[in-house]
Amino acid sequence: MKPRDVETVFTRLQQQLPAPTTELNYASPFELLVAVILSAQATDISVNLATDKLYPVANTPESILALGVDGLKRYIRTIGLFNTKAENVIRTCRILLEEHGGEVPTNREALEALPGVGRKTANVILNTAFGQPTIAVDTHIFRVSNRLGIAPGKNVLAVELGLLKAVPEKFLMDAHHWLILHGRYTCVARKPKCGECILNDLCPSAFRADAPKAGAKKKPAARKKAKATTTRKKKSSAKKASVKPATLKDSRRKKAAGRRTFTGDA
Numbered sequence: 669m670k671p672r673d674v675e676t677v678f679t680r681l682q683q684q685l686p687a688p689t690t691e692l693n694y695a696s697p698f699e700l701l702v703a704v705i706l707s708a709q710a711t712d713i714s715v716n717l718a719t720d721k722l723y724p725v726a727n728t729p730e731s732i733l734a735l736g737v738d739g740l741k742r743y744i745r746t747i748g749l750f751n752t753k754a755e756n757v758i759r760t761c762r763i764l765l766e767e768h769g770g771e772v773p774t775n776r777e778a779l780e781a782l783p784g785v786g787r788k789t790a791n792v793i794l795n796t797a798f799g800q801p802t803i804a805v806d807t808h809i810f811r812v813s814n815r816l817g818i819a820p821g822k823n824v825l826a827v828e829l830g831l832l833k834a835v836p837e838k839f840l841m842d843a844h845h846w847l848i849l850h851g852r853y854t855c856v857a858r859k860p861k862c863g864e865c866i867l868n869d870l871c872p873s874a875f876r877a878d879a880p881k882a883g884a885k886k887k888p889a890a891r892k893k894a895k896a897t898t899t900r901k902k903k904s905s906a907k908k909a910s911v912k913p914a915t916l917k918d919s920r921r922k923k924a925a926g927r928r929t930f931t932g933d934a
């Protein structure tokens with residue numbers, strides 16, 4: 669996408685939502701860190717339901733550590749992969765207390781050294797809690813960036829680096845949230861809502877993002893259906909083939925019987 673169009677994309681996203689932010693509930697960098705660790709492969713809604721009960725009881729490294737793994741699990745068992753996440757959060761709390769004075773570190777290296785924290789989580793914390801212009805590429809940002817052609821890439825790191833290069837500096841701080849929200853509510857995975865998308869005149873994938881690509885393999889369900897149809901056809905042909913000789917035999921027998929009857933009557 670041309671730089672002028674990228675500028676227009678973000679100008680429109682900004683006009684549509686001037687102050688975007690995360691949909692995770694949090695009141696401190698530590699609460700955000702725990703929420704982001706819990707949100708891996710889970711929805712923000714499911715995380716909020718759990719943390720809304722957890723944080724009034726425990727919202728510091730000391731208090732969550734005091735709950736222990738089993739105590740923490742009681743609050744987060746509705747979230748996918750909660751066993752591993754509980755272990756990671758408890759180990760993270762211990763490291764924060766032992767190595768960072770109970771505070772969430774503000775640099776990438778220290779963040780990524782925490783259990784359950786990868787590059788994406790570190791980017792969210794650096795951006796949302798500490799106001800650094802990072803972009804955490806998740807499934808939504810990956811899809812939207814490729815469809816719009818702002819930062820095409822085959823993996824999340826390529827897209828992240830492409831976005832850091834393509835997005836004008838004045839939009840970098842909020843680009844992450846604009847793209848996530850656009851992917852979550854408009855440019856959705858299966859049937860993007862191109863008709864109501866404010867970017868559809870600029871987007872090279874508009875109205876064809878959900879069309880199957882040329883040469884794409886059939887989906888498993890379609891393959892299953894096609895196989896069932898073929899099997900039905902084969903069975904039907906086999907049935908016809910097996911009926912034919914019997915019918916001929918029958919007709920020959922009838923003819924012979926007819927001849928015998930005619931002969932006898934004569």
Ligand code: SF4
Nearest residue numbers: 855862865868871874
């Ligand atoms: S026009 Fe369609 S494919 Fe392009 S960004 Fe909008 S919703 Fe996504």
